[in-house]
Amino acid sequence: MIISIASGKGGTGKTTVATNLALSINQKLQLFDCDVEEPNCYLFLNPIIEKKEPVIAPVPKIDLEKCTFCKKCMDICRYGAIAVLKKDVLIFENLCHSCGGCFEICPENAVIEKERSLGEVEHGSTRGISFIHGRLDIGQVMVPPIIKKVRSYTDPDIVTIIDAPPGTSCPVIAAMKKADFVLLVTEPTPFGLHDLKLAVETVRILGIPHGLVINRAGLGNDAVKIYAQKENITILMEIPFDRKIAQIYSKGEMVVDQMPEYKSKFQGLFEKIKQFVEVERQNL
Amino acid sequence: MRELVILSGKGGTGKTSITAAFASLAENMILCDADVDAADLHLILEPDFKESLDFIGGNEAIINPEKCTQCGRCIEVCRFDAVSFNDVRDTFEVDPIECEGCGVCVDLCTEQAIDFPKTICGQWYISNTRFGPMVHARLGIAQENSGKLVSLVRQEARKIAKKNNLDLILTDGPPGIGCPVIASIGQATAILIIAEPTVSGIHDMERVGQLSKHFNIPAMVCINKYDLNLDQTEKIETLAKKDHIAVVGKISFDKIFTEAMIQAKTIFEYNKASQTSVEVRQVWDNILSLPKFNKPVTNNIMQHL
Numbered sequence: 001m002i003i004s005i006a007s008g009k010g011g012t013g014k015t016t017v018a019t020n021l022a023l024s025i026n027q028k029l030q031l032f033d034c035d036v037e038e039p040n041c042y043l044f045l046n047p048i049i050e051k052k053e054p055v056i057a058p059v060p061k062i063d064l065e066k067c068t069f070c071k072k073c074m075d076i077c078r079y080g081a082i083a084v085l086k087k088d089v090l091i092f093e094n095l096c097h098s099c100g101g102c103f104e105i106c107p108e109n110a111v112i113e114k115e116r117s118l119g120e121v122e123h124g125s126t127r128g129i130s131f132i133h134g135r136l137d138i139g140q141v142m143v144p145p146i147i148k149k150v151r152s153y154t155d156p157d158i159v160t161i162i163d164a165p166p167g168t169s170c171p172v173i174a175a176m177k178k179a180d181f182v183l184l185v186t187e188p189t190p191f192g193l194h195d196l197k198l199a200v201e202t203v204r205i206l207g208i209p210h211g212l213v214i215n216r217a218g219l220g221n222d223a224v225k226i227y228a229q230k231e232n233i234t235i236l237m238e239i240p241f242d243r244k245i246a247q248i249y250s251k252g253e254m255v256v257d258q259m260p261e262y263k264s265k266f267q268g269l270f271e272k273i274k275q276f277v278e279v280e281r282q283n284l
Numbered sequence: 285m286r287e288l289v290i291l292s293g294k295g296g297t298g299k300t301s302i303t304a305a306f307a308s309l310a311e312n313m314i315l316c317d318a319d320v321d322a323a324d325l326h327l328i329l330e331p332d333f334k335e336s337l338d339f340i341g342g343n344e345a346i347i348n349p350e351k352c353t354q355c356g357r358c359i360e361v362c363r364f365d366a367v368s369f370n371d372v373r374d375t376f377e378v379d380p381i382e383c384e385g386c387g388v389c390v391d392l393c394t395e396q397a398i399d400f401p402k403t404i405c406g407q408w409y410i411s412n413t414r415f416g417p418m419v420h421a422r423l424g425i426a427q428e429n430s431g432k433l434v435s436l437v438r439q440e441a442r443k444i445a446k447k448n449n450l451d452l453i454l455t456d457g458p459p460g461i462g463c464p465v466i467a468s469i470g471q472a473t474a475i476l477i478i479a480e481p482t483v484s485g486i487h488d489m490e491r492v493g494q495l496s497k498h499f500n501i502p503a504m505v506c507i508n509k510y511d512l513n514l515d516q517t518e519k520i521e522t523l524a525k526k527d528h529i530a531v532v533g534k535i536s537f538d539k540i541f542t543e544a545m546i547q548a549k550t551i552f553e554y555n556k557a558s559q560t561s562v563e564v565r566q567v568w569d570n571i572l573s574l575p576k577f578n579k580p581v582t583n584n585i586m587q588h589l
């Protein structure tokens with residue numbers, strides 16, 4: 001079972017929910033931190049990293065001995081990454097999307113694909129959890145391939161918890177797609193509500209069952225609850241606005257360690273998600 | 285003309301609330317919301333929309349089943365696994381969510397059976413607010429090309445600023461360090477990083493700091509919620525000093541931001557005498573007095589993302 005934890009707005013508590021949920025479930029599981037621009041789960045879980053691997057993507061390199069400067073590679077490239085001059089070809093690696101068009105179209109086989117690094121994936125373990133996260137290299141823009149690489153290690157026989165990035169565009173889709181359940185985390189403020197609506201639109205486009213965690217409950221107003229009720233979205237858990245929780249988080253500590261009463265609450269959350277997914281499966 | 289881009293790496297550190305507060309203080313300014321994925325600035329500024337325009341972000345491949353001979357070449361050449369065979373309908377199909385719009389399948393299809401229409405990936409707006417003009421946008425759900433839309437809103441903000449002799453662009457940036465963030469900082473005068481004193485806040489601030497160095501844009505740091513954890517606040521100050529990043533101030537952990545947001549007000553409109561408002565005003569004064577913030581920007585933004 002794959003549970004993806006998402007929010008629309010950043011800083012609503014995705015990582016808090018993902019890590020505390022992972023520590024509360026008494027069964028075999030893997031935790032994937034797919035917020036590869038800013039991966040944070042490891043700061044709270046301190047996994048021992050056992051393996052590192054680069055995430056690479058091809059970029060073209062031109063063999064000028066074979067090149068006839070016909071410009072077909074420049075014409076097929078929709079990202080402006082290739083400029084063919086009279087006696088030279090310029091490649092702008094940062095603009096390349098690794099679509100392979102230049103490589104396919106070249107009639108002289110003068111395009112060689114070389115590797116560039118987009119980021120890395122690290123594998124480790126902590127407190128009985130199998131942990132994997134990705135990290136985008138500074139200055140790189142291609143995020144989905146790193147998320148896809150992390151997710152390629154999904155073990156279908158155990159529970160997979162995914163900490164997704166904020167937003168609603170391609171990186172979030174890569175972290176949500178094919179999940180059995182999306183757990184949306186929001187805060188009860190106008191910003192939280194506005195971005196929750198976008199996140200709900202996103203999960204609905206993907207057709208994934210979803211439920212809501214309201215973090216910092218008591219801050220702000222009731223508008224999120226009213227919206228959830230109107231849209232028939234189940235509120236699965238509320239975490240109160242509590243300076244103590246914020247302080248625990250600020251130190252990189254786990255809520256379930258410092259306030260053990262939360263362990264059963266997160267277990268309850270997991271049981272509800274499981275039931276939800278089972279009901280959905282039966283309905284299919 | 286100068287442009288200040290407000291970033292944080294980590295989401296939820298207070299970028300938008302602080303941008304709105306600065307709008308209350310700044311003069312002769314235009315606002316630009318570069319968080320096109322989940323824009324929130326308009327919730328406080330309640331802009332009066334003057335123009336609403338389509339954002340043509342790219343193209344989308346669509347296979348015409350009447351011309352398709354099912355040779356499978358498109359599946360072979362697509363590096364994004366966007367093409368598949370639909371058993372039920374007996375057709376080849378492109379998944380619009382996976383399609384990158386690279387057009388390789390379109391160009392290499394021997395039957396010219398793949399159409400490649402332009403797609404509307406979102407909307408962008410020119411508006412008026414009580415503090416000045418504002419350029420903002422909304423990227424469609426599950427769309428690509430957020431970087432391109434960010435470049436577009438910034439370029440338009442520059443045009444308007446130039447036309448109306450405005451000398452400051454205040455840009456609310458997106459979270460993260462990827463494509464939209466890179467598009468939001470090219471050619472900016474300076475980046476203001478809103479950091480929170482938490483282990484993750486510090487980690488993410490450092491990554492934004494590295495990014496600003498990579499692209500050679502001067503950065504400064506404002507610590508929000510500083511009294512949540514004074515040890516971590518000190519850590520931020522030490523790290524900033526080491527990296528020659530100016531700390532322009534500290535702001536208290538205060539519910540006033542949420543209370544003001546609920547009333548669609550900036551904290552100055554809500555309570556300008558509060559301790560937190562005094563702190564934010566100090567941050568703004570410090571930014572204005574920094575030498576690196578007094579270099580004007582050039583006119584050209586990287587259009588290529």
